[in-house]
Amino acid sequence: SQQGEEDPQALSIQEGENATMNCSYKTSINNLQWYRQNSGRGLVHLILIRSNEREKHSGRLRVTLDTSKKSSSLLITASRAADTASYFCATVGGNTPLVFGKGTRLSVIA
């Protein structure tokens, strides 16, 4: 299984602080993606990083990928209350479907 495992399971920070979430997986991948789910809403695609990339930025998001350690991290800088959500990593290998982890629940306190 190339199941993603997010760490920590829950994270609570103050507005303005940075939030870092980690993801580990088990097998080789083509790419790794991060999704966000706000309460009662669907999954929103945040960022995709390919297996030959090491770092990617999108706005306040920074994603790193270490294929030797089979791990990825998602950094949200200058967090806002609106960033409160569950964050999932998902891996893709070959033509396999997305394989998700259990998610990290982020709470940003104003």
Add this chain to the structure above:
Amino acid sequence: EAGVTQFPSHSVIEKGQTVTLRCDPISGHDNLYWYRRVMGKEIKFLLHFVKESKQDESGMPNNRFLAERTGGTYSTLKVQPAELEDSGVYFCASSQDLTAYEQYFGPGTRLTVT
């Protein structure tokens, strides 16, 4: 452009009853996926359609689940008869082609079996 839509948003049924979930993908997306998240667990793949054909149904838990995609447009997922462990959120996603990798998700249907 309209996103992926799902209906209903929430369904509460009794054990043994039948429920049908519907997903309308983004227009023009040949690939349609169903996933579900059981309480406290990870989101798991159920199956993948390419147009009207089932490309991969390896994630379907058992024969109480039946998915269809007539005409390659919208898809339905029927659970018959429903069991307590079927409770969870069922997500649908679509993508334009496999190489795009990025899937667009609907809001999900929360199914509660009592």
